[in-house]
Amino acid sequence: MSDLVKNIIRLVLFILVQVYVLDKIPHLHRFIVPYLYYLFILWLPFSIPRLGLLALGFLCGLLLDYFKMTPGLHTAACVLVAYARPFIINLLTAKETTEFNYHEPSPRGMGWGPYMVYAFILTLLHHSYLTGLEWLQFGTFLNLLIKILATTAISMLLIFTVELLFPRRMKYRTNTA
């Protein structure tokens, strides 16, 4: 399957799962909102130019926003995640070993440790910005902090589960092929 088709299917699936499964889960607690859809941005291939990444982040957020009737909220957070992604990848991986051997960020390619750190930083960034924007209109600072932490914890749990359930088989790229 080509990259384009694969990622389009992924985007649709992530949005649908977010809107019709994760948002339909009976209310657990006011601090806990399960988010997973932005994993789409985390899973994009290494080779995408930074401008393309920004555009895809914008698109992904906007799609979700129109479903959730909060135009701009998730868009802003997604654009931030898409902008920060290359920096985090540069920090966490040695260019020669992973980026050329593997196609996209994954626990198998980067190792569980660096991958989880990568996911954690971007998750925290996404949730801080999102919750910050939401609570600009409403709420106190302590609530904001608790909500960011709780939501991040839930999201990390979800990402971990997804990575275990759906390991992406990727070819190890070599010069010989």
Place this chain on the structure above:
Amino acid sequence: MRNVFLFIQRYFVFLVFLILQGIALWMLFSYNRFHQAAFLGIASEVTGTINTRVDKVDDYFHLSEENRRLHRMNDSLLNTLQSNFVKTDTSAKLVTDSTRFDTVAAIRRYLSRDAKVVYNSVNRENNYLQLNRGAVGGIRDNMAVINSAGEAVGVVVNVSPNFSQVMSLLHVKSRVTAAIKKTGDYGTLEWDARDPRLLTLKGIPRNVEVKQGDTVITSVYSYNFPPGFMVGTVAAIQTEKASGFYLLKVRTAVNFNSIQQVFVVENLQRNEQLKLEQDTEQKIEQKK
């Protein structure tokens, strides 16, 4: 000049990032203020169709509860039938006059239309519902929404041709006038974004006698909601220390997790009421 171009070239990605952020934030804040956003009309047509399809499946999981609500509503209507009442005075003959050309003819104030909820959320600070009836079906902004058991749900804030969006009572900006049924004292119903089962009723003075379990209904002073519809029951009684008003926690009658069929109620005299209010204000201003 060359430096400017060099600068743009060097920070092009960052500039694009800032522009996209700007667009997103502009959409967000303009939506929060006016409940209207770019392309939301077209977008809600698309999301509405998908929502309708998903909702068809989702319906089956709430059928029994919905059935029970409907049955109860039917029961309450059945009890109002004229044939239930016996005239003790046998010499009197009951005639129901159906002509409307009487000087004391009733004027219709509220008109309700049925609709189906296709999208609904409870787990955010700003919760909205989406209905499968829009401007083509006669829905306009500010109409009240009640569920199939006649319990207040929210107010329409935005319409597209075939769908409409409702600000649920579970929205931090929702303000609905509600009253204690027993005494008739009214206050403002708000939500503090904590528990989707509890609303807050503010503005009831301390001298009113309120007990736990008292019924809260929509007030006669509301421009949107028809009076007398159930909102919930008083769950806890607190007092605001500063103002000397009660801070009543109201347990909602509606289970916001399982709303399916709703009625959209239009106040046909709303515009007249608003105009009168504005005119009055103007008149008072001029006199000063």
